[in-house]
Amino acid sequence: MSTNVPRVKSSDTILEAATVMNREKTSGAAVVEGEKVVGLITERALLWKFVPLNKRPDEVTVGEMLVPFFRIGPDESTKAAAKIVVDNRITRLGVFEGEFFLGWVTLTDLAREFSKPHLLKALTARDEPEDKQVLCPNCRKAFLEKITNSEAVILRWECPNCHYSL
Template identity: 40%
Template sequence: MLRKRVTEVMTEAPVDTIERGLTIDLAARVMKERARGALVVVDGGKPVGIITERDLVRRIIAEKRSTGTKVGDIMSEPLISVGPEATVSSAATVMYKNGIRRLPVIENDRLLGMVTATDLARALQRESQKDEVLLAMGRFKMIEELNK
């Protein structure tokens, strides 16, 4: 499973984005309406940063800044991302080392998708379930052979 490419486990595009010149108020509404914890920030369609619910709390609410603040003023940048050839293992390492839970997958300045900690956990769970089924099938086959 860890050798799989991130493209096999990621949430594919369209990933929700917001232009860097728009306001935090709009970003918060988009996050709420689309049930998203983060938006990739774009500049003319090119991914340049990310804004998360955590950013809103730390950089707007805690600092008592206006919701009219521009997304580009508080986004996390540079955007930490991986390419489509990255393995699940390397993506997990990038996420761990940078303390992030969302990792955009980008190729040639184009957003292909987003891999999240939840995506990785689901993939691990599916792999674990497959292993359990195969193990059970192997045991069944051994019992069958012994009963012959």
């Protein structure tokens, strides 16, 4: 989780937000109204929402390009965070305790976490007994099934009931 997140006001212009993001060498910033974080602005939002407007960056406010935060609590697992990011095709996930913004988890944070040797070993282990069954942590109604490619490499584990995967 990154806690040193750049912040911009919803009333700031896109030019001001881009300047902050460039100075901080980041692809996004939290958007605040007063002390409350109300969303975020990202490079992706600028490309997809701002560029088609064909306006000058000093004419459009951050509030007009605001992207809502998908949220997660500080005690949620890395796998839970990764699932939200993947399922919603987002690049960052806000970490909130109640309404208090703690920071965000980015794709880079997740890649670093999942590239740790102990996690790679656990995720790609082949020496588990074939009869081992793991109850789906999402629906708790079915056991996860191993999904493999043609070379028998495990791609993921998936629930046949709710399609949760890890």
